[in-house]
Amino acid sequence: MEKQKLVLVGNGMAGVRCIEEIIKLAPDQFEITIFGSEPHVNYNRILLSSVLQGRESIHEIILNEREWYAEHQIQLFTGETVNKIDKEKQVLKTDQNREISYDHLIIATGSVPFLLPITGANKDGVFTFRTIEDCRRIMEASKRCNKAIVIGGGVLGLEAARGLLNLGMDVHVVHNGSFLMERQLDQTASKMLQKALEEQGMKFLFEKETNEIVGKSGVEGIRFKDGTEIEAELVVMAVGVRPNVQLARESGIATNRGILVNNFLETSEPKIYSLGECAEHCGIVYGLVKPLFEQGKVLAKRICGQPTNGYVGSILSTQLKISDVKVFSVGNFSETEASKSINLYDGPGGNYKKLVFQDEKLIGAVLYGDIKEQERLLEMVVNQEHVPDGEESTLFQSRKQKENPIVSMPCNQIICNCNGVTKREIINAVQKNGLTDINQIKKYTKASGSCGGCKPKVADLLSYIQSDAFDEPVGVESSMCDCTLLTEDEVVREMQVQGLSSSQGVMDVLKWKNKQGCTTCRPAIHYYLTMINPEYEDKHKDLSDPEGMHMIFQVNNFTCNCEKQSSLDLAGNLEKRFEFLLTPSKVKITISACIHNGPDTITNDLVVIQMERGWEIYVSDLNEQNKGTRGLLYIAETNQKALEMISAFIQYYRESANFMEQIGKWLEQVGLIHVREVIFDDELRQQLLERLDEEVLIRKKLLEKSY
Structure with missing residues (x-):
């Protein structure tokens, strides 16, 4: 199939990160050309201040050498500026009289520094x-x-x-x-x-x-x-800076302060997209690294024709890159009549903390000096976590830590916010590749490669990994089974990229050592094929009981004058909704008609308890250290809302967990906060439920046809 022509105008951080994501998703779909007005390869503009301060060299802030462009067959033109877009012919023209046609065009021209309009601004110096x-x-x-x-x-x-x-x-x-x-x-x-x-x-x-x-x-x-x-x-x-919109404006593309884009980073013109500091989304132009990278992931999926929920905006946080000064802020920390704040000030100790709340949620924070809790506060603001009235001051109490905060940090906690890199990913990269310094970690994971604010934490983690005290064998990702050298994620990716549609086809194309597979890989392949294509039907399988994968519901009703009918109705509705579907591993749900058998005494994956205020939904243990404790997922006022939230939770588990990965292990990987963020979002939850209902219908028809 002939490759489509994809052109990127702007060789900066946002645009090239989008290209990196596109290469991951569809390495052979596009013929890629990049224009950069500077005479350099892609570099980290955020770390220029570190270069000026002498903490980094110019070579150290290079993100992609020329070899990277060549490796991925990207045609790169540096020191060349695109000055015209012919939208009708889908052709670009440059200041060097070059003409390039495109099927898809990304404008990522960044921003330009603002010069004060004053006398003498053009003087030497x-x-x-x-x-x-x-x-x-x-x-x-x-x-x-x-x-x-x-x-x-x-x-x-x-x-x-x-x-x-x-x-x-x-x-x-x-x-x-x-x-x-x-x-x-x-x-x-x-x-x-x-x-x-x-x-x-x-x-x-x-x-x-x-x-x-x-x-x-x-x-x-x-x-x-x-x-x-x-x-x-x-x-x-x-x-300050201003979005560089000149090319777009002169080409008739809609602009305001920046180039106007929708949730999919599409401009007013078909096949033309924009992201980064030149793009304006919902009235906001973002200049920080994390939002630009989030935009890049969404746009990559859109261009590659893969499903995406779109970009919905970002909550901004700031950290100053000056040695011996620690400052952090996030969200809206201005006080209004509708908000309240609490402050902790230790002038002699050089520490200050301010937290701002509204409607029992943390909406903003400022930290000076002691900023160890910045990730926790950032997560709370992003996820709109509930903080009961009167308990706000507990956030000033640092969580119990061992000799080093990095030791007690959960493995699923993000260390590099710009690139979304977790502690686990860094440990895996170090163990798998024998990494010994921060630059190697940056190359393999991108952690510390953007704003640089996480560099001290990455260094602490590396020191911890290299010490005798390290006792977190998170494990190098292993192959799916002895039949292949590919990991489970790699197998699933190849299924999607190559359009593999049968178990035998997967084993043949991916060069299985054992051509018939084994008891480990056969059911896994069957499960993933079913999840990728609900209409997939393996003639050698019994659809009513595929490899023993099914859900187990357990309803507990106790003789304490509790009303049982609601719990029976909820259990029946859940069973009916999932009776035709596979799950990665068996799912055990307890539905209790009253509080007298609380969550701490039940060991199933989901525990649903009827209370005066509705249904309290608890999820499985998050890790071994917290054995016997549970996380509150949601409080549903009605049976219908409980059914909706539980269904969305299980569907997200089905779509994102590995085969045979139990809910507790899955939550340990992805984090309860992230799961809540997904299913609490009205649009995302509705999409999960629609996909679930569609798959139920398809599987039901296949089952009826098999009889």
Whole structure:
């Protein structure tokens, strides 16, 4: 089949990450071309401040060398700018008179630094801080200059100022606001940050508006609108960026502040998509790494024709990359009449915590100094976890930890938020590939390869793995069975990519050692073929009892004057809904008519207990250390809502668990918070239920046909 032509305009982090996802999903579907206006391969723009501060080299922030493009047969044009899109002919034109046709076009042109429209902005010695070339020019200029001014007291300005200090310069930060990072911090945390930076040698001028950069040819100083002046030989403007929409706007693609996109990152024009800092989704332009990578995954699935629920936006968090300064914020931490906040302030100890709640949910947080709980708070804000009134202060109590927080961290907890890399994935990569340093971990997992904020944790985890105290043999992923060298995930992926539709076809095409398979792989292949294609029917199997895979429902009713009919009705409805379907492993559900037999005394996968407020639904043990405890999944007010939530939970388990993986082990892998996030979402839950009902109908017809 002839490959489709896919062109990416923009060789930055968002666009290339999308291409990486596309290559994973459909390695042979597209002929890929990438244009980059800079003369470099794909690099991590976020870590330029670390280069300026001397903590990273330019080589260390390269994300994909030229060999990567060649390996994946990607045609790369660097130092070349696309300046016209002919939408009717589906052709691009560049500033080097090159014309390239496309079937699919991704615009990921990023953003451009904002230059203050003031006299003298074009003088020698005035810099923006956006590219590798900017970084190099600033470093070169610092060798002959002593006094520097950074205009802008936001994240980028402070990181640039720290770099200039490291280059031996006298540095003033000029800010038009009354305190630093006012978009990311409250005033208390900002003043603590200012004090710490002043101790490092940074100087600040607040509520100053620049009127003119003075000097005969080069920079000699800055004159403010209030008439005061300050000397300088080098000026860095770090006052923000603007989405680079020029190409899209001139080509007739709808734009506002950014290029307008829908939930599937589609623009107003067919076959043209956009993501990253140039794209505007629901009125928001995202400039942080994690949202851009989330967009990349959605767009990759859309272009490859695979199902996706779309991009629904992101909750933003901020972490400053300056040594010896620890700052974190997430969500909405501004106080309103509808919200309340609690604060913990330890001035002498250098710690400050502020948590903001609304409708018994954590909606925002600011941490300064002690930021160990940042992942937990981020998860709570993202997942809108319920915090009962009066229990808010318990969040200030750090969870029990061993000698190192990384030791007690659950294996399914994410360490690298930008790339969604868990502790388990890092341990597996280290064990499987014999990794010995952070750069190797970054290459294999991408952890610490984006914003760099997780680098200390990755280093701690690596030290722990290499120590005698390490006792978490999470295990290197093994092959499905002795018949093949492929892992279970690899087998499923090949089934989908190659369109394999029979058990024997899987074993033949994937070169099974034992051509008939074994008792381990045969039922697994059958299960996965059924999940991929509900109409799949293996003539050698009894559809009513495929390899013993079925669900077991146990209804407990107790003689304590409890009303039993509701529990009997719920059990009957569940049995009817799932009687024709397979599950990865046997599912045991206890439905209790009253509270007198609570969740701690029952050891099944799902425990449903009738209470005055409705049905409390509990899920299986999350790991061995928590044996005997359970997680509350949901409180359903009615039988119908309980049926709906349990059905969505089981369907998500069916779609994402490995064959023979019990619910408890599955939850340990994916995390209860993630599962709740999926089934609590009205749209996602409805899609799960629709797929479930469709499959029930198909399997019922197949069963009737077999008789």
